[in-house]
Amino acid sequence: MHIVFFGDQHLDSLGGAQVSMRLQREYLERAGHTVTVVAPRMHASTGSATQGRSSATQGRSSATQGRSSATQGFVDLPSMPITLDREYSMSWPGRATDRFLDRAMTRRPPVDVVHVQADFWGAFIGHRYAQRHGIPVVHTMHNRVDVGLAAMTPLHRPALAALNVWRRRALRAVGESVAGSDGWAFLRGLAAGAAAVTAPSTHFARRLEKHGVFPDVDVIWNGIDDDLREATLAAAPAERAAGRPRFVWLGRMSPEKRLLPFLEAFVASGVDAELEIIGGGGQRAAAERIVRGLDGVGFVGRLPYSETLRRLAAADALVQTSIGFETQGMTPFEAATLGTPSIISDPDIAAELGGGLWAVPDAAAAATGRAREAERVAALAETFRRAASDIAAGTAPTPRPEVAEAFRQSSRTAAMIGVYERVL
Template sequence: MHIVFFADQHLDSLGGAQVSMRLQRRFLERAGHTVTVVAPRMHGARPDAANPADLDLPSMPITTDREYSMSWPGRGTDRVLDRALASRPPVDLVHVQADFWGAFIGHRYAHRHGIPVVHTMHNRVDVGIQAVTPLHRPVLAALNIWRRTVLRGSGDGSDGWAFLRGLAAGASAVTAPSTHFARRLERHGVFDAVDVVWNGIDDDLRAATLAAAPEERTPGRPRFVWLGRMSPEKRLLPFLEAFVASGIDAELEIIGGGGQRSAAERIVAGMPNVRFAGRLSYPETLARLVAADALVQTSIGFETQGMTPFEAATLGTPSIISDPDIAAELGGGLWAVGDSLAETLRRAASDIAAGVAPVPLSSVAEDFRQSSRTAAMLAIYERVLADSGAQNT
């Protein structure tokens, strides 16, 4: 089977969706399938050599650090894409894992060629845009106008849910990376029955990470790690303010990059127990997670799954969770943040020091393996292709 992924951002760029898609591609290829990933060409530094499975579209940078870029959906991009894919094996299925230009380009391609679409919703568009601009309502209205212009017949409406409904209109199946997001999509009429398929962790890399980890906790004060993109919706700055206010004697490592790094460094300036590790490779990141006593996850309402607590849990590391939906999805092995993040940090540090930290559920480790996630997604692909074949006979 030849599956074409469509993404908003290149898979070598920073982000949870990109990590997930790289894993999906690897395990689909391991299962004998061909995967092509269509995404905007990167303009910043690339950490890895180009992958022949990548199909990079003409693009323009959209962030000052040149990490992220966009490709304009339209006839010019359509022609470039059609020429490039014509030299590859015939496409059996399109899997859109994008919310903006990548989604538009992918649905246009599928519609032109009569190919069925599976659409994975990675992003709560309304919350994400509200987090980065006070003008979220006119921005969403403009996005919906753009959607209706680029995707004819994709429905009316001007809010975030209307936008997602318009994208789902061209899909044969819609998946979401968490139960809470899937049910929310259904309640807002995005799709009648949304399949839940968690994002996963590389089985082999997980095993190697655990094998390399010490059997006993390394002595020392509590070790916290925060991981992610340094942007407003991730709430790094409020976390650092709470960390300072908590007064705990603990180490903190911050992994990732983004536009708020300078502001973050100012908050904890002069604190030798806080370290900014920058951007790390995926294996390095997992090694830091397994070595930590707790992961801190601070976004609220934005994450459709929140991969980092699941990655931590499958490595045996509990999390401090601000979002009640993510806490419920994990089911246990965590500190849920109540009214005060600072107080929760103090409670977690005390539990770690006393040796009574919560233990993540063993079921999470099993259900989060990428091999099981790929098997679940392949079942959806086969169902969609069977339905498509039945409709064409």
């Protein structure tokens, strides 16, 4: 088969969807299939900081960025940078982009399946391409659009209304008849052109079905590179190194990830522990101010994927702090498959993992606004104390072995191939 991935962002940029798509591409090609990746051209000077690149074959050097490279299995669309660091960009879904893409695809084999793994311009461009050429679409929903926008701006309702207007105009032949102005209407409009919809977690799949996005959503977790997992485990020490409890936080430093409340909770907990923060983003300066002068806290920036996994395996616990935003939340699964338990703030992710964690009680269910966040910070601080005590006593929970087996990318690719064959 020839499968064409459509993404909102270049695969050399930071993000969980990009990590997953790189792995999917590698394992589909190992299985003998052809994959083309269509995404906006990246404007940053280098992709070396990419969190998810697990090997040289999963990314491209900076010398190949900034040009259409259909002959290499990538089509970089004309784009404009949308963040100050120029890592993220967008391509306008219109006739000019359609013509550019169609010309580029003439240098690739005939397409069997379009796999849209985008939520905005990449989704529009992908559905437009499939509609023009009569190709079936598998759409993977990666994003809680409503929650993400609410975390970033108080104007999320008018922003969602505008997105729905944009969606109806961009997808006139597919989802223009889907009415509504909220996040679920937006996703329903995207799914209108799909032959199958997948989601990376059971809880997100059931929400999509409940809100009428698609009648039967396939659950296919994002996975971890089988070989890299084995190498990481083989290099890990057989016993825990002596010392204070070691926590690690990993992710994009933006409001929906709740980095700042997490650090406030860590300070308030008073635990005698080490904390390593991996990642980058706009909130780094504010985060450093919160813990300035605190012993044992380090910001290490963005790391290669293999090094990130090594540090996850060496940690006593991962801390996951977003609530309601993640459609899977890959980091707790990556930690679990390496034998590292997690402190989990999101009850849906805790339920999906099924064990091997410290769940943060949502004591703020009846509160609102600042009072709700203050109670959540207090609950997280208390969970820190409990986790540090368990780690010191040698009674930390153990992740379930079934999670490690089900999270291997080879098994996830086999499941996705089944979906492709079904829609064909």
